[in-house]
Amino acid sequence: MTARMEHRASFATTAEKVYATLVDETFLTARLERLGGKDAALTGRTVDGERTTVTLRQAIDAQHLPSVARALLNGDLVVTREERWRRSDDGYVADTAASVSGVPGQIRGTMRLAGGDSATLSTVAEVTVNIPFVGGKVESAVAEQITRLIEAEAEFATAWLAEHA
Numbered sequence: 001m002t003a004r005m006e007h008r009a010s011f012a013t014t015a016e017k018v019y020a021t022l023v024d025e026t027f028l029t030a031r032l033e034r035l036g037g038k039d040a041a042l043t044g045r046t047v048d049g050e051r052t053t054v055t056l057r058q059a060i061d062a063q064h065l066p067s068v069a070r071a072l073l074n075g076d077l078v079v080t081r082e083e084r085w086r087r088s089d090d091g092y093v094a095d096t097a098a099s100v101s102g103v104p105g106q107i108r109g110t111m112r113l114a115g116g117d118s119a120t121l122s123t124v125a126e127v128t129v130n131i132p133f134v135g136g137k138v139e140s141a142v143a144e145q146i147t148r149l150i151e152a153e154a155e156f157a158t159a160w161l162a163e164h165a
Contacts, residue, residue, distance in 0.1 A: 002126040003139035005109070005147050009154035013161055015091040015119040022113070022121075023052040023085055027160055035152050037061060038076060052085045060145045074102065077145060083111065090114040096125060100142060105129035107146065123150055 011018045021027050025045055032040040037059030044055035060077040078101040085094040091114035098107035109125025127146070129138045 002128045003136070003143035005123070005125045005127065005143045005150075007123045007147055007150045007154070009121045009151075009157070011115075011119045011121070011158060011161060013119065013165065014117060015113050015115045017161065017165070018119045018121065018157070019085070019092045019113055021157060021161055021164075023047075023054055027157075028054060028056070030160070031153060031156050032056065032058065035149065035156060039078075043080075044082075050087045054083045054085070056081045056083075058149070060149065077101075077103075077142065079107075079146070079149075081107075088112070088114075091119070096123075098146075103129055103138065103142070104131060105139070107142070121154065 023045070025042065028042050028045070032042060035058075036056070038061075039057065039059060041057045042054070043057050044053065046053045056079075058079045058081065060079065062076045079098050080101075081096065081098040083094040083096050085092055091112065093113070094111040096107075096109045096111060099105075100107070105128045107125055107127050109123060112122045113119055125146070127139045127143045129136075129142065131138060
């Protein structure tokens with residue numbers, strides 16, 4: 001079974017400016033300092049022509065998880081996430097993959113950034129946890145927390161763009 005996540009964020013600037021921000025090392029470091037939790041880090045960033053790969057480590061405090069997830073995880077939710085960005089016909093697209101420490105499973109998805117004078121970032125992902133009997137509950141908890149994180153990241157990006165435009 002899988003838990004599906006969807007999120008949409010709108011920005012009052014071009015997709016090019018949003019993309020440049022989302023893969024900028026200074027922005028990513030500031031976002032992680034504000035939202036990344038304990039021991040958050042930008043663990044990798046490579047640029048190859050029109051492709052950029054970003055790898056992040058983030059933590060979600062265990063107190064925000066349901067008791068069944070807290071019992072299984074034995075601590076905070078530590079997420080290692082990779083975004084592989086590239087130009088597309090209508091903007092930019094990123095294939096995303098993430099793993100959660102102590103959880104057998106994965107998170108896979110796609111982020112699409114498109115628009116003219118204003119941009120929309122659409123994120124669709126699926127969380128799969130391979131734990132008999134309680135996997136579905138853990139999937140839902142992980143999906144909920146990751147969705148909240150994505151929402152907070154979009155709000156941070158909006159504020160950053162307004163301040164640094």
